[in-house]
Amino acid sequence: MADKDALSMHDDALAGRRASAGPHVGSPMGSGAGVTLTDVAREAGVGESTASRVLRSHGSFSSKTRASVLEAAARLGYVPNRIAGTLASTGSKLVGIIVPSLANIVFPDLLRGANSVLGKAGFQSVIGVTDYDLDGEEGLISSLLSWRPTGLLVAGLEHTPRADAMLRGAGIRIVEMLDTDGVGIDMVVGFSNREAGRVSARHLLGRGYRRIGYVGHDLALDLRAAKRFEGFRAVLAEAGLQVAAEAIGAAPSSIEAGRDGLARLLAQCPDLDAVYFSNDDMAIGGYFLCLARGIGIPGQLALFGHNGLDVARCAPQPLSTIRTPRVEVGETSARLVSSDGPPAVITLDFELIEGATT
Numbered sequence: 399m400a401d402k403d404a405l406s407m408h409d410d411a412l413a414g415r416r417a418s419a420g421p422h423v424g425s426p427m428g429s430g431a432g433v434t435l436t437d438v439a440r441e442a443g444v445g446e447s448t449a450s451r452v453l454r455s456h457g458s459f460s461s462k463t464r465a466s467v468l469e470a471a472a473r474l475g476y477v478p479n480r481i482a483g484t485l486a487s488t489g490s491k492l493v494g495i496i497v498p499s500l501a502n503i504v505f506p507d508l509l510r511g512a513n514s515v516l517g518k519a520g521f522q523s524v525i526g527v528t529d530y531d532l533d534g535e536e537g538l539i540s541s542l543l544s545w546r547p548t549g550l551l552v553a554g555l556e557h558t559p560r561a562d563a564m565l566r567g568a569g570i571r572i573v574e575m576l577d578t579d580g581v582g583i584d585m586v587v588g589f590s591n592r593e594a595g596r597v598s599a600r601h602l603l604g605r606g607y608r609r610i611g612y613v614g615h616d617l618a619l620d621l622r623a624a625k626r627f628e629g630f631r632a633v634l635a636e637a638g639l640q641v642a643a644e645a646i647g648a649a650p651s652s653i654e655a656g657r658d659g660l661a662r663l664l665a666q667c668p669d670l671d672a673v674y675f676s677n678d679d680m681a682i683g684g685y686f687l688c689l690a691r692g693i694g695i696p697g698q699l700a701l702f703g704h705n706g707l708d709v710a711r712c713a714p715q716p717l718s719t720i721r722t723p724r725v726e727v728g729e730t731s732a733r734l735v736s737s738d739g740p741p742a743v744i745t746l747d748f749e750l751i752e753g754a755t756t
Contacts, residue, residue, distance in 0.1 A: 432569025433476045441470035453478055475563030477543040493521045493735050494542035494550040498530045498620070502651060502679055504705055504724050505553070508575065511728025512551060519736070521548065530619035530650075536561040543568050549735030551728075555580035556621050573731040576724070578745050579625050586743040587731045591622045594720050594748055595629030598674060598702055601718070603637055605756050607672035607700055610634065611643045613659035613684060614676030615651045623676040626704060630674055641674075643667035651676065656683025672700035672756070678707040681717055685755070701755040711751070718753035 439449040444463060451457035452467040453476075459467075470476075493516055497505040509525065516523050524547070526538035536558045542550060543564055549571035557565065565572050565583050572584040579592050602610055617624040634640055645663040649655045656675060660683065663673065675681035681703030688695050695701060695715055703710055706721025723746040730744060 433474045433567040435476070437474055438467065438471050438476045441474060442466040472560055473563070475560070475565070475567035477540055477564055477568070490546050490548050491521050492524055492545055492547040493732070494524050494526065494538075494545075494547045496526045496528060496535060496538050496542070496550070496552045498528050498553055499650065500527055502677065502705075503707055503709075504677075504722070507724045508553075508728040511725035512732040513728075515729050515732035516735075519732075521732075521735075530616070532556065532558050532561070536564075539564050543570075546570075549573065551575055551731045551735065554621060555582060555586070571735050571737065573734050575727050575731050576722075577622050577625070578743055582741070582743060584741050585731070585734045585737075587727050587734065587746065588744075589722065589746050589748045590629075591625040592629035592632075594704065594722075595626035595631075596633045597748075597750055598626070598704065598720060599630045599633035601750060601752070602672050602674065602700065602702060602756065603633070603639075605672075605700065607756075608639060609642045609667075609669060609671045610639070611645070611663045611667055611670045611673045612641050612675075613645045613656060613663055613673055613680055615647055615649065615655060615680070617646060620651070620676070623704075626676070627674075642670060651679050653679050653683040653686070656680030657687045658683070660684035660687045670699060672696075672702065675701065675703045678703040678705045678710040678717060678719055681719065681755075682707075682710055682713065685713060685715075685717065695755050706749070706751055710753075715755055716751070716753035718756040719751045721749040721751050723748060 435446055435449055439446040442449060444467060448459060448463060449467050452459050452464050453471065495509060495512060497508065499505055513523055524542060526542060528535040528538060539561045547570065550568065551573045553575050555574050555577050574582050574586050576588040578586055578588050578590050612627065614623055614627065617627060631641060643663055643666045645659040647655050647659050656679060659680060660673060664670065673684060675684060681701050684701055688699060693699050701717065703717050703719040706719050710717035710719055726746055
């Protein structure tokens with residue numbers, strides 16, 4: 399033991415405590431512990447002190463050894479522990495929350511719901527923002543897990559392979575939020591985005607609209623918006639129709655992007671009778687363009703959004719949209735962080751709002 403550094407000894411002690419204590423409360427799929435330095439060293443075929451030196455980039459080791467240790471760490475999803483040993487015995491009160499944006503009120507609402515529960519339970523939240531970048535999410539997951547939080551709340555089900563490995567090997571409760579269209583790692587809290595898109599399409603078809611366009615932002619980044627659009631198009635196809643025209647911008651979602659997107663869309667296809675927007679921010683931008691151009695809503699052009707934001711509800715003509723349970727998603731996810739239960743998918747209801755724009 400004398401040749402092991404502090405990090406090695408801490409991981410050994412932590413692994414021992416976990417082994418003696420039995421399954422970790424709320425750990426993913428009943429796993430007993432996260433991936434330790436011992437696991438990495440064994441996988442790489444080196445001693446723990448060597449593995450520790452490589453992972454801390456401290457001391458001497460060969461390039462071959464370095465490559466072997468780093469490959470083993472990536473394969474297992476290992477994250478170095480930056481918390482002092484005292485936290486291992488007293489228990490961390492940190493909960494990591496990773497969201498794609500703070501520009502859209504959807505995510506502040508989600509955070510408000512989560513923090514209302516976490517604060518009362520004595521936890522501190524640490525928030526990371528990915529800007530819809532999965533590589534950025536990977537870096538945030540690594541950083542947050544290195545502080546050994548009690549749990550981690552992450553928006554969405556899609557992650558990079560390394561991020562997925564880190565989440566699965568973390569030994570803590572993982573809650574993926576706002577989407578149920580896919581397979582989760584541990585706990586999933588949200589709703590079906592594909593079904594929200596299908597409900598939106600059925601509403602517009604039921605009102606008699608047939609020349610329907612779409613305005614949205616980068617679907618390769620916002621995967622939940624992409625799922626909604628997929629469900630929307632599927633219902634149109636069942637009716638023998640297709641989206642008449644699309645305006646998908648590279649800029650992040652915003653009121654301005656929605657206004658400009660609708661302007662481009664109408665330039666392409668001026669005879670549209672309805673437009674489906676990726677969210678309410680974009681739809682309100684389209685609403686402003688119609689007001690500026692004197693386009694009658696819904697007589698000349700119907701508008702439909704997604705999320706059910708207050709600004710859309712309070713417009714002179716309340717927006718037709720889908721109201722999402724984002725505050726409830728945050729509250730429910732926060733309660734599950736320290737729960738002791740099996741993996742599960744918790745589906746919450748969204749609501750069709752028949753506003754005055756369709």
